Amino acid sequence: MAYRLGVDVGGTFTDLLLLEEESGAFWRHKTPSTPADSSIGILNGVESICAQAGITPSAIEVFLHGTTVATNAILEGKGSRVGLIVTEGHRQIMQIARSFVPGGLAGWIVWPKPEPLAALEDTFEIKGRMDAFGNELRPIDDADIRAALEKVKARGVEALTVSLMNSYINGAHEQRVAELAAEILPEVPLSLSHIVLPEMQEYERTLTTVANAAVRPVVGRYVRNLRAKLRDAGMAGRISLLRSDGGLMSSEASEEHPVALLMSGPAGGVTGALWVGKNAGIRNILTLDVGGTSTDVALIENLEARRVRTTEVGSLSVRASALDVKTVGAGGGSIAYVPELTRALRVGPQSAGAVPGPVAYGKGGKLPTVTDANVVLGYLPEALLGGTFKLDKPAAEKAVQTIADALGIGLYEAARGIIDIVNENMFGALRMISVQQGYDPRDFALMGFGGAGPLHVNAVARLMGSWPAVSPVSPGVLCALGDATTQMRSETARSFSRRFSETDEAEVRAILDEMAAQTRDALIADGVPEAELTSLFEIDVRYEGQAFEVPLAIDAETLARDGLAGITARFDAEHKRLFTFNMESAHELVNLRAVALGKPLELEAAELAVGNGDPIAAKLRDHQLWIDGALRPAVIYDRAKLRQGDRIPGPAIVTEMDSTTLIEADCSGIVDRVGNILITPTNA
């Protein structure tokens, strides 16, 4: 029997999900993460989960992995030292960046400017210039390039990047630098901007190339170490990593192009939600992934997650495709406070994090957090099922009382206030990806996962009007599930920047075909059989002069049938949906992209035994929680004992190993065929 193993390494826990491909049977496991060397935690987990399933690691055919190693390298400034070669006159490209200062009118007073990812003293210029149409304005000079390379070499850089003006349209000069670099710095890994990102906008292209170079050694070491340990443990199967765009890439490809991994972590949750949605028959989903310090949200329409062309990491905006995941600083650890000046109740973005953590965890946290408010209100029962520790409710009450006192309101009102505000922050993020993009949230279900998602999903669904609120099966390991169930993906993009009237179908198709071949070759090299490949194209279109492009997905047949006119018509429709108007301006074809996809996993979720609709067998005990302005009786259920068709009246709490679902007073939850809890208003 063939097994797939999904592994997601978080800040606190490493989640594993083992799938048996024929029956759909699965096993899940959580083990403490080992930040110093994540592979130790992973291997611990692999051992445990294999023991649970009664197999040896050699039975695992595919190992699928979402990782934040690249993200953390950037966020913590632990990337490699990158040398940068640029065009004469543009040495300070990373120093000046886009001249943007965040914050309002006086924001510059308090803005700490981050250090550039490639140090200015490690940046050197060369002569030679391409114009914006790919013509050589001035030639390069080998002696001059050699001199620059010698200077970089003397600086002791660990990686080298070349990013020249207009190279996106003609990379010949960068190519020549690469040839000479191979002589002078043969041991230093090299990234060329026109290869990593053949797109207009020199700062973004340079930043993306530098980011790629900066995380390459870190990711390379990580991947090689993990691979070696897995091989030692007897796992001979394929190892793939989850890309920011929700596809998989081989571990070898990820060593070359780690910039595609920057949103690997959050992408796992979204791909997990896709799989859950497919099995539950829910095609439009808003995801709500609530962690300790932040919440990630994304939009899935017709079982397709929205993608964007930029990945935001810390203060950097890197040009690499990613699922459109928005993050807000609102999570279980978000700290509530009342500033003296305004006497307003604020929640986050400061977080108690894993250490010292919420007060209720008893690990030294002193400031009231969202988790503490959940404990006070009874939403998080003191003794978690299967949990190894008991929550300290009196301490949580004491902490939340400080907020109540500052505001002059009661303890429960203050606690509920904290929850309402954090829910509102999540609501704000969800609006940005739904209403603001022209989607009506009432057409979507809201799926809450991560440790605390199912606690908030009911209330946020009410704000959004997004029903049902879904607490998926295994919400705590949904990312690992996503890692295990998504498909291989390879993508390439190119700037085109021409009016539709200046090109024709034949030209566009020829370029797309060439790009398609490139992406297919990449997946074939990764071991995907050619017969399993599908190709897709994406074309970015805008009205000439706009800053905003609309990406339109298209396949070869549709392009052949409807031609370029079909594309402009679709753009007009999409523009109207987004902005309520169209314009007479010429259409511009901005970027072309080709995507190759492996075969998706055809796997049904295991069905739950059918119950009689009454969840009484799963009842653990009676409970009290504060909801709708009063303490009310509620029931706590054990999720493992719920059966298909059970109807749980609110207010109720459903607990499981790693997550707690709250069903509010006027709502009820129905357990679906495969174990998801679908919450809807009782009287709707």
Place this chain on the structure above:
Amino acid sequence: MRAQIIQSNPAPFNPKPIDPVTLEVIENALRNARVEMDATLVRTAMSPGIREQGDAFPLIADHQGRMIVGQFGSYIGPFLDGYDGTIEDGDMIMLSDPYSVGGAISHSNDWLVLLPVFKDGRLIAYTSMFGHQSDIGGMVAGSMPIHATSIFQEGVRIPPVKIYKRGEYNSDLINLIMTQVRTPDWCKADLNALIASCRVAARRVVEMAERFGDDVFVAATDELLQRNYRAMKQLIETSVGAEPVSFEDYICDDGMGFGPYKIKCTMWRDGEKVVLDFAGTDPQSPASVNFFLNENMLKMFFGIYMIMVFDPRILFNDGFYDLIDVRIPKGSLLKPEFPAALSGRTHALGRIFDVLGALLGQKTPEFLNAAGFSSSPHLFYSGTDKRGKYFQLFQIGFGGIPGRPLGDGPDGHSLWPGFTNVPNEFLERYFPMVIERYETAADSGGPGLHRGGNGIHMTYRFLEAGQIAIHDDRWFVPPWGVNGGQPGARARKILEKADGSQTIVGNKQEDIAVDAGDQLHFITWGGGGWGDPLERDPALVEKEVRQGLVTVEGARAYGVVIAGGIVDAEATQALRDALRRERPDTLPTFDYGPDIETLRANCLAETGLPAPRQRLWTATALAAE
């Protein structure tokens, strides 16, 4: 109020006490609505000024026109006072005439859209946004004629008019306006974008009122204004003294050979109120550098600077306006009389921030920032290319950010919120030019313990013959340093012909003919330094020399001697000792550099430009003009 508001539902709002949680929720929702306005605008606007650089500003106001969210304070009050017409459901108002709104928009290039938001027959809010148009006709491409002597020369001036009247679009009016401008495609798209942004925010407001109830929404906006009032009251008590403090700064010239123009402000606390009095500011200019400063806008600027330090997450609004009394003399540079030209107001606008920062910091020098907000440099380049196609570029540049208590001023970054530079590859693709150089100017940041940010040295090579115009300031009066920090370097512009010959060109000059192949070096000012430069870590100075941000010669201003690329510790100590001996024991709070007369005397030698002449403000002199 002259405007007549017509509501089909006469029931007044009945605001009730509101709990702090609902208030916070509504505050957040309003904040989100504003973010949505910005996002909508950037995505649909077309002119590089708005879409790439972000020169546009949103506002949401309550039903009385008081700003709840926004940046520049509400202009709705002055508008309603001056507007002789009705405000009805389905109306949308557009205007661009600064004189119609008491200067709340300060030049005719800014087109403003105002949408009264009606719900169930009652006016419940206003949403509004204005954005800088690339061209509105008039004497020169870009419509900011330096030589204008009246606003009639500065392009189409739109009084408050209804582009939608009870839901009906007035296309004749729009056609009339678009016929006046050189770039109708951009203007149409940008106007559409402003409209779309206002509509988005209006939808959010109505949704909020539906969700919480109209009375709760109104109560919330009242309370948000009140909260601001209370916070500001406390701040004023603790940080503004009853003893008047004054500060003077200058804009360098008016583009007609005269200058500098003095801006003077005196601040004191009178009971619970702060008075900001601009008595002593020079009279208005016959040229276009006047800045019609709206009192409310200045209150907003003042409040933002105050609150920034204490609770940066507070939503700025109009609530504290009663606490501030702004006095601007009529007929001065900051309150010119109709029909004074206004298009070049950017220099005085930027300078106001330098002045405000200096005033607020005088009592608490640890919070003081150096100068460098100063201006917003513009370049215009227009012509007709070889294929006969008209092109027109309007680009906003940046100087150096001042040295700050927090640390060095970032090099070549924007002091204006939300602004970004335009990618050079974008410029080269869509305009006939090559950007030969885009760097910061070494040593231009004022030396200090915290260095002022360097200005930018940008070199354009023009590929087509055409005309250029330059608007910049801080070329004559340097941006001052504070707490021992020294002034930043001044701005310069050099035109280099294909044969290598160079000419210094003015910092406010238009109709400069350029040939294909000419290069323009557009060099902006550096920010002033903060703190004693002799205290700066020599290793940091060495690093910045290696980075090309400071030269070996420039390092000497920090008392640092660099030899062979590294710090010569002994020589550094000796130089620092010598410099300390030469200077006074106590460093001045403000270092303005040389006085105006010395600057004048050395102007030609130092800047390559003749010194601006002093305008004579006597009655006879005015009569003689």
